[in-house]
Amino acid sequence: MLKIEDLTVSYDGKTLAIDNINTEIKQGEFVGIIGSSGSGKSTLLKSINLLVKPLSGKVYIDDVDITKLNNSQLRNIRRQIGFVFQDYNLIEKSTVIDNVLIGRLGYKSSLKSFFGLFNDEDYESASNALKQVGLSKKMFERAEELSGGQKQRVAIAKTLCQEPKIILADEPVSSLDIATSQSIMDYFKVINDEKNITIMINLHDVNLAKKYCHRIIALKNGKILYDGEVGDLRDELLKELYSQE
Structure with a gap:
């Protein structure tokens, strides 16, 4: 459902944050992206929905190259x-409920989005997501009254309210303690297992990614x-991955 071809991203037109990446992600996969700070993890995720525009390359969602879409077409794709x-x-x-309802804005006209006009179906969707x-x-x-784990x-829930096919999560547990991090990861696992939503998640903790x-x-x-199954990830590769050379 996601295909990336020859994706290259540069913020200054010279240094490459992403250098000619190719990969395919199937519907329902739970993919962990690892690497040291500055390796390109966040840039890769933000390129998938064009929060960051690539210098070159293509991003296909369900066989549609979204780099070629106009703003209106891209808005529709971003619902997914x-x-x-x-x-x-x-x-x-x-x-909390108003924050979650933001996930429904992609389904509203510009006027309704501006005034925040939501119907009973939207509120039911938001309520179910919070449940x-x-x-x-x-x-x-x-929201300001909640703990960090509750905010995440x-x-x-806001993302679930959007009814996506894929969830991109950029270091969602890096500022949380170990127990809360595992709790958040448990929610991602349930979403992946029960809804068959594809998860792509950036993680600093390799052990969480393996688990x-x-x-x-x-x-x-x-x-x-490296791009492969968790069981084939070797310690030698991890040493190379996090070396400073």
């Missing part, structure tokens, strides 16, 4: 692509060093 950020990306002063992450009782609390669960992911993509200096 949820994004969970490291810093939660919530409106702190708004209630899936165990936050129904927090629905009317403000709200962010996941939860079906497949690992390892990046170094913007290139793929």
Whole structure:
């Protein structure tokens, strides 16, 4: 359902953040992306939904090259692509339910989006999403009143409310303690298992990637060093991956 061909990204037109990457992701895969800081992990995810525009290459979603789409067509495609950020990306002063409803904006006209007009179906979808992450009782609390783990669960619920085919998660547990990190990863696993939603997740913790992911993509200096099953990932490759050379 996702195919990347010869993807190259540069922020300054000279240094390559992503260097000629090729890979394919099937529907329902749980893919962990690992590598040291600056390896290109975040850039890769942001390129998939064109939050970052590639210098060259193609990104196919269900056989459609989204790099060729106009803004209206891209908006429709982005409904299928949820994004969970490291810093939660919530409106702190708004209630939990209002934050989750943002996931429905891609289905609204520009006018309705501007005024935040949601119907009963939208509220039911948001309520169900919060139930899936165990936050129904927090629905009317403000986001700023929540713990870090709860905020990330709200962010996941917002993405679920979007009804995506794929969720891109950029270091979603890096600022959380070990127990909370595992709890968040458990939610991603349930979403993947029960809804067959494709998960692509950037992780600093290789052990978390090994525990939860079906497949690992390892990046170094913007290139793929490894792309395969978790069981085939060797210690020698990890040493090379995180070496400073």
